Amino acid sequence: MHQEWIDEGLILKVGRFREIDCWVRFFSPNQGLVTAMAFGGAKSRRRFCGCLDALNSVLFKVRFFPAKGRHVLEEGTLLRGFPRLRQDAARTGLAANCLQFVQALRISPEDAPAIHKLLMETLDALDQAENVSSVFTQLFRAKICFTQGYAPELDSCMICGRLVAEEPRSGDQGLRSADGHAVDRFGCKMGRFSGLTLAMETGGVYCAHCPPVAGHQVHIGPETRSILSQLASSGPRHWADMSISRTTRGELFQMVDGYVRRHLGLCWRNGRFVAG
Ligand SMILES: [Zn+2]
Incomplete structure (x- = not known):
C-alpha cells in the first residue's frame, strides 16, 4: 500500500548512496520537511531532468509508504533555479x-x-x-x-502600560503640561525617544519610568525598534538592501x-x- 502526492519542493540537500541512487531533502509547502529516496536519481534524465540539486525548486511526484514511513521520488520537473x-x-x-x-x-x-x-x-x-x-x-x-508566536510587544510598557513612542500617539495627541511640554496620557513629559529595554524572557519592554527587574535584557534604539516592529509586514526584498x-x-x-x-x-x- 502506498499513497501518491504531487507538490513543489525546495531542495535543501542531495546525497548519493550506492552507484546511481540519491536521497533528497526538500521543503514542500504542504508536507514541510521531507527526505525521499530517488532511485536512479543520479542518472535518470528522463525522470529527473538533472534537477536534483540543492537550491532548486522542483515539482515532485512522490510515493509514500506509510508502513515504512518512506518517501520515494518518482519524477521531478524543475520549476526554478537561482x-x-x-x-x-x-x-x-x-x-x-x-x-x-x-x-x-x-x-x-x-x-x-x-x-x-x-x-x-x-x-x-x-x-x-x-x-x-x-x-x-x-x-x-x-x-x-x-511568527512562531514569540513576537515582542514593542508599543507599550509591560509594567505600567504607557505607550512608548517618539511622538504622542492616539489618545495622547495634543496633551500638554502646565509648562507647555508634550505629555502622555499619564501626564508624564514626553522626551525624545531614545530607546527601550527589552526583556528577553517575555518579549515585553520597559518604559523610562519603570526600572527593569531581574532577567536577561537588551537595549534597543529607535532604528532597531522600527525594524523589529515592521518585521511582520517586511520581507527578504526589504532586508536585502537595508542600510543601517x-x-x-x-x-x-x-x-x-x-x-x-x-x-x-x-x-x-x-x-x-x-x-x-
Ligand atoms: Zn512603564
Whole structure:
C-alpha cells in the first residue's frame, strides 16, 4: 500500500548512496520537511531532468509508504533555479544559513506554507538584489521566531502600560503640561525617544519610568525598534538592501541571537544550528 502526492519542493540537500541512487531533502509547502529516496536519481534524465540539486525548486511526484514511513521520488520537473545566487559563494553561504535554520526547527504542517513562501522569497532576494545587508540572516531568523508566536510587544510598557513612542500617539495627541511640554496620557513629559529595554524572557519592554527587574535584557534604539516592529509586514526584498547604522547592527545581532536561543532553543555553533 502506498499513497501518491504531487507538490513543489525546495531542495535543501542531495546525497548519493550506492552507484546511481540519491536521497533528497526538500521543503514542500504542504508536507514541510521531507527526505525521499530517488532511485536512479543520479542518472535518470528522463525522470529527473538533472534537477536534483540543492537550491532548486522542483515539482515532485512522490510515493509514500506509510508502513515504512518512506518517501520515494518518482519524477521531478524543475520549476526554478537561482543561478546568480549559486555562483556567488557569499550569497550561497547566507542561503545555506537560512536553510539550516529551517531544518533545525520543528515546523508544524500548518506553518509549512508560510515558511516555504518565506524561503522562496529569501532565495529570490539573494538571487536578485544588488546588495545584501549584513543583518539579512538575523532578520530571517527573527521573522520565523516572531511568527512562531514569540513576537515582542514593542508599543507599550509591560509594567505600567504607557505607550512608548517618539511622538504622542492616539489618545495622547495634543496633551500638554502646565509648562507647555508634550505629555502622555499619564501626564508624564514626553522626551525624545531614545530607546527601550527589552526583556528577553517575555518579549515585553520597559518604559523610562519603570526600572527593569531581574532577567536577561537588551537595549534597543529607535532604528532597531522600527525594524523589529515592521518585521511582520517586511520581507527578504526589504532586508536585502537595508542600510543601517553600526549601532543597530550590533543591537540586532545581540537581540536576535539571544531571542532565538531563548525561545526556539537554537544557537549557531561550528557551522550549524544546534540546541543551545
Ligand atoms: Zn512603564
